[in-house]
Amino acid sequence: MYGSYTRLRASAAVGTGAVLLLAGCSTSDDSSDGGGKDAPAAVGQRPKGDDPYWVNPDGNAARQVAAYAKDGEEAKAELIRKIAEQPVGEWIGPDDPRGAVKGFTEAAERADRDALLVLYNIPHRDCGQYSKGGATDGDAYRTWLDGVAQGIGDRRATVVLEPDALLHLVDGCTPQELHEERYGLLKGAVERLKGQPNTTVYMDAGNAGWQSPDALFEPLRRAGIAAADGFAVNVSNFETTGASKDFGKRLSAKVGGKPFVIDTSRNGNGAYDGGAPAENWCNPPGRALGEPPTTDTGDELVDAYLWIKRPGESDGDCKGGPKAGDWWPEYALGLARATK
Numbered sequence: 001m002y003g004s005y006t007r008l009r010a011s012a013a014v015g016t017g018a019v020l021l022l023a024g025c026s027t028s029d030d031s032s033d034g035g036g037k038d039a040p041a042a043v044g045q046r047p048k049g050d051d052p053y054w055v056n057p058d059g060n061a062a063r064q065v066a067a068y069a070k071d072g073e074e075a076k077a078e079l080i081r082k083i084a085e086q087p088v089g090e091w092i093g094p095d096d097p098r099g100a101v102k103g104f105t106e107a108a109e110r111a112d113r114d115a116l117l118v119l120y121n122i123p124h125r126d127c128g129q130y131s132k133g134g135a136t137d138g139d140a141y142r143t144w145l146d147g148v149a150q151g152i153g154d155r156r157a158t159v160v161l162e163p164d165a166l167l168h169l170v171d172g173c174t175p176q177e178l179h180e181e182r183y184g185l186l187k188g189a190v191e192r193l194k195g196q197p198n199t200t201v202y203m204d205a206g207n208a209g210w211q212s213p214d215a216l217f218e219p220l221r222r223a224g225i226a227a228a229d230g231f232a233v234n235v236s237n238f239e240t241t242g243a244s245k246d247f248g249k250r251l252s253a254k255v256g257g258k259p260f261v262i263d264t265s266r267n268g269n270g271a272y273d274g275g276a277p278a279e280n281w282c283n284p285p286g287r288a289l290g291e292p293p294t295t296d297t298g299d300e301l302v303d304a305y306l307w308i309k310r311p312g313e314s315d316g317d318c319k320g321g322p323k324a325g326d327w328w329p330e331y332a333l334g335l336a337r338a339t340k
Contacts (some may be wrong), residue, residue: 043084045111051294053087053116053158053306054108060327061088061312079336080312080329087293088265089118089160089308091325094135097121097144101151114156118235118308119148122165122185127173130282130316130324131164138181145192152193158200159193160261160308162186163235166223167206170215187224194227202261202303205231208239208247209271217254229303230259236309237263238271238287245302252301259300264290265307268339282318283331288338311335 043057043065056062061084068077090104101117108115121144125134135141168174169182186203193201203225205216225231231251234244241264248260268288272280289311295304312332314321321328 045113050296051087052114053293054111054113055087064329076333079333082289082336082339083311083332086307087116088310089116091118091120092148094121098147098151101148105152105155105157109155114158116158118160119162122162124174124178126164127168138185141185145189149192149196152196152199154197156198160232161189161201161203163204166204166219170219183222190224190228201228202230202232203228204235205233205251207234207237208243213251213254216251220255225255225258232261234263234267237281238267240267240270241291249301259303261304261306262302263308264305265309265311266335279318282315283321287335289335
């Protein structure tokens, strides 16, 4: 509908719902494809020293591994295992935030790992695009956020706050009359989440192909970056890790030296430069998985490489994909095959 290809698009499974407590696992309620009816594959945790984040043994990728294995498609199962064995963000949408977050954080605690959560429910979310929705108004958002905080409790959690929310204030997508409310909601979200004793908060701050850091540092300040632990770059996007580091460091210098995390989930081949530029962010072909998640980045300003976007979930119903956030096994296989 609008904009350049460099605008970030967060494409989440926004209906995080049912939490499976019987097996000590949790899952999103939109795991309708790729083996959702099969028992999850056996997926263990990564070495804690390299990666402290929880691997969900009941995620879409793990279920797809189980489905392929059941059908005797071992080669495909091994490809998807590249995704299933890594920790990915659990996207928290409007439904039962307290219950969903409690399930994820309790499961992570039982595994002696940290939960990685992505909050995605800001009013007027995604400006009516593929991932439209969000809370009905500011009061509803604050109530929802209270549920998230209660679900976290005193357990360890890292939160990536509201992909696109700040960007759409800068690029003009969010109407001017909504700007003050959104700044207030983001700032209040940081303060509310930091009230939890073991919660780390990173604010979404775009990607290297979008705009220069000069466009972002003042909006970040107004949105409460001073109280956050840092910011996140390349969420749901494809810019290389090198370009993302450079972008993040230039932005960090303008916001008091804050550290940052990089979404490396699908940036192995960098950004796509074919087709219509306006939608090069949406299910681009020929992409690959990036660096595995780790906190051992070798760079004091880069706190972690994270898979914030869940590889294999659609960016939207473009290029033959299902709706945003739905599991798409063919795309997942493509990412895995292209990974060196």
